Amino acid sequence: MASMRYLIPTEHRRLNEFIGLLLATAALLVGLSLVSFNPDDPSFNISRNPQFDGKPANFVGVVGSYLADGFFQVLGYSSFLVPIFLGVYAFYWLASWPIYLLPVRLLGMALMTLTLSASLSLSPSFPRVGSQIPAGGFVGILIADRLETWMNPAGAAIVLIAAFLVSLFLSTTFSFQWAASVVKPRFGFAVSWMDRFAEWRRERAREAARGRAEEKRAPKKQVILSAKEGPRTIAAIGGSAEIVTARASRPAPAPAPASVRAAAAGRAPAAGLADLPPTTLLNSSTVQAEVDEEELRQRAILIEQKAREFEVEGSVLHIHPGPVVTTFEFKPEPGVKYSKITSLGDDLCLALEAESVRIDRLPGKSTVGIEAPNDERAIIVLREILESPEYMRSNYRLPLALGKDITGKIVVSDLQRMPHLLAAGSTGTGKSVSINAMILSLLFRARPDQVKMILIDPKRLELGLYQDIPHLLVPVVTEPKIAQNALRWAVSEMEARYKKLAKRGVRNLEAYNEQVRQLPIPGLSAETPDSEEDREPLPNIVIVIDELADLMMTAAREVEEYITRLAQMARAVGIHLILATQRPSVDVITGLIKANFPARISFRVASKVDSRTILDSNGAEQLLGRGDMLFLPPGSSRLMRVHGPLVTEEEVTRVVDFLKKQGKPSYNDQILEAREEAVDAAEGDGELDEAYDDAVRIVIEMGKASTSVLQRRLRIGYGRAASLLDAMERAGIIGPPEGSKPRAVLVNKEDYFSET
Structure with a gap:
């Protein structure tokens, strides 16, 4: 049986709508029965009423009169919560929305109903139902009498208020912080008048102490912004401003399974399938960096003074403290060149006294952002991102948790829209940790039937932790030659999927899966069913390569060809690539590969040349490391600085252990067979090699035969080049090996080409 931690409607929308319709009907009938209750109608307490003329006044008739009487006798006025709850869940089923922590939600609703009944019974002045039935029903009377006996009315009222708040927490995502964020903006004039008065007093004191030393300068605005709110500027005098306390933004809902949107747009997990891992498997944040407001002001003054020393006039208008760096908005005076500021x-x-400072213009503003590292760096954890509204409420099918930007805003991107990602960075800059965060963000959203993965790790260091999770198509690949076969299979799978899409007349994987879900259930329809294979929705396939350079050294031509074909065509059929390398050089990230990867990430690199290779722009050489990255979103030329989350090996192990308990991987034998065929072909006759004719032509034209020549001209590996030479020797084209000398060519150039 499926876990009852959460209940999710089925993948059949028609069935979901049918159940939702039943719930909506029940809610409407119960609601009408309660609203039109008449004490003179037939009920459990009235066997026969002399005034009854045979037609009940209740809108739902005799059934409604008995139903309403039963509810009111038991619960009183709190019975009106029953149709409300039924209506809410009817909407969830009609919309195919997931219902998380169902037992907890039901417990909260029951507690809320009983608390309301007892509260109504505790107030004797509250009118009775129909002038006869107690306002809280006999259940409310029973609870209220016990509480009054034990705790007196005052204590009973406190207990009931606390119980109502507990029921609100259990049945909804309510929190006091959210309530404050909603109420405070609307009643801020009444709530914060004392704060404004105190602020005015402090400003007057500072103004008197400051004097008029800088009276000749125009008043500047300087604001420190919280990471969770937008700019709130206060007029400043003499280049200083009072710090405005940040208003807390609406927090994320209570921790729940990370698949809040897995059911959106036809991806509702079906009951009985594997559970998604809870975010409690991840570490929570324990270190919070403190913002020293006075120190930030001093830094702003230092920036202005240093700029003035080099004849760059301007001032700092705003200060944006972030988790890792603080951004100072520098407003240059008219006539100051941007290039002079960046220098x-x-x-x-x-x-x-900073490790590095990055300077970049701010989009949509006439200011320049000067990003300086904080003295105390905040620790960003993956759990915080996965429990955030940006992740939980997103409609992304393949969300990638990238981290936080320079202001502390959480950044989550959709791999499906990218549709491929290229990442590069030097050793020890957080590249592999960020790859782990991306993989985990996919595993927390999608079940094995929704996303399949091929993990290629030639370094044999990082991705081996994910061995035997049910999402894998093949065991974690560590051999470059086997990785080449896996990429070849991905290309053939892409072509097969395009044929399936053409058969159904759709353009992408979502439309194909939607048609498959709408197919009638076998046995319940007279229509001729499709083959069993064509009735199954196709999962997305994510291929992760942790070190591209190792593959390019083994078989650059083949790997580049497969990756390029997948990058150009695989988006529509749901196949996506995540490539990572620590060598962002042109022989690894070739022009063809880079042209087909519009979304790119660069961690700290050694030089500006490497930064331009991966991003077509400078800046990556000025990053701080430890997950600090520049992200180039798809369809944009503006770089976004993001700080990646920390993911420990223990966290990955806990998630992997949880997934292993959900099921075993179903490995695709075709990929293994492709590997065996490739090995056999490499060991067999070279005449079957498609490069054989080209190799013969090269050897005859050059008049000598060696493996190094074939490797260089054909861009193939040593084993394949040696096999081609052996085949040419058997065909009598070249002679046997002569030590370190090139083999002799036995065929005349003119004779051979005249025959062919």
């Missing part, structure tokens, strides 16, 4: 990077590093 101050190294000098600002000295002035601020």
Whole structure:
């Protein structure tokens, strides 16, 4: 049986709508029965009423009169909560929305109903139902009498209020922080008048102490912004401003399974299938960096002074503290070139005593952002991102939890829209940790029947932790030659999927799966069913390569060809690539590969050349490491600085152990067979090699035969080149090996080409 931690409607929308319709009907009937209750109608307490003329006044007739009487006798006025709850769940089923923590939700609703009944019974002045039935029903009277006996009315009222709040927490995502964020903006004039008065007093005191030393300068605005709210500017005098306390944004709902949107748009997990891992498997954040407001102001003054030393006039208008870096908005005076500001990077590093300073213009503003590292770096954990509204409420099918931007805003991107991702960075800059965060963000959203993975790890260091999870199509690939076969299979799978899409006349995988879900259930329809294979929805396939350079060194031509074909065509059929390398050089990230990967990430690299190779722009050489990255979103030329989350090996192990308990992987034998065929072909006759004719032509034209020549001209590996030479020797084209010398060519150039 499926776990009762959460209940999710089935993948058949018609069945969901049918159940939702039943619930809506029940809610309507119960609601009408309660609203039109008449004490003179037939009921459990009235066997026969002399005034009854045979037709009940209840809108639902005799059934409604008995139903309403029963509810009111037991629960009183709190019976009106029953049709409300039924209506809410009817909407969930009609919309195919998941219902999480169902037992907890039901417990909260029951507690809310009983608490309301007892509260009504505790107030004797509350009118009775139909002038006869107690307002809280006999259940409410029973609870209220016990509480009054034990705790007196005051204590009973406190207990009931606390019980109502507990029921609200259990049955909804209510929190006091959210309530404050909703109420405070509407009644801020009444709530914060004391704060404004105190702020005015402090400003007057500072103004008197500050004097008029800088009276000749125009008043500037300087604001420190919280990571969770937008700019709130206060007029400043003399280049200083009072710090505005940030208003807390609406928090994420209570921790729930990370698949809040897995059911959206036809991806509702079906009951009985594997559970998604809970976010409690991940570590929570324990270290919170403190913002020293006075220190930030001093840094702003240092920036202005240092810029003035190099004849760059301007001022800092706003300060945006973030989890890792603080951004100072620098407003240059008219006539100051942008290039002159960017040349101050190294000098600002000295002035601020910082490891590195990055300068970039801010989009949509006439200011320049100067990003300086914080003295105390905040720890960003993956759990915080997975429990955030940006992740939980997104409609992304393949969400990638990238981290937080420079202001602390959570960044989640959709791999399906990218549709492929290329990442590069030097060793030890957080590249592999971020790859783990991306993989886990997919595993927390999608079940094995929704996403399949091929993990290629030639380094044999990182991805081996995911061995035997049910999402894998093949065991974690560590051999470059086997990885080449896996990529070849992915290309053939892409072509097979395109044939399936053409057969149904659709353009992408979502439309195909939607048609499959709408097919009638076998045995319940007279229509001729499709083959069993064509009735199954196709999962997305994500191929993760942790070190592309190792594959390119083994078989650059084949790997580049397969990756390019997949990058160009595989998006529509749901096949996506995540490539990572620590060598962002042109021989690894070739022009063809880079042209087909519009979404790219660069961690800290050694030089500007490497930064331009991966991003077509400078800046990656100025990053801080430990997950600090520049993200180039698809369809944009503006770089976004993101700080990746920390994922420990223990967290990955806990998630993997949970997934292994959900089921075993179903490996695809075709991929293994493709590997065996490739090995056999490599060991067999070279005449079957498609490059044989080209190799013969090269050997005859050059008049010598060696493996190094064939490797260089055909861009193939040593084993394949040696096999081609052996085949040519058997055909009598070249002679036997002569030590370190090239083999002799036995065929005349003119004779051979005249025959062919």
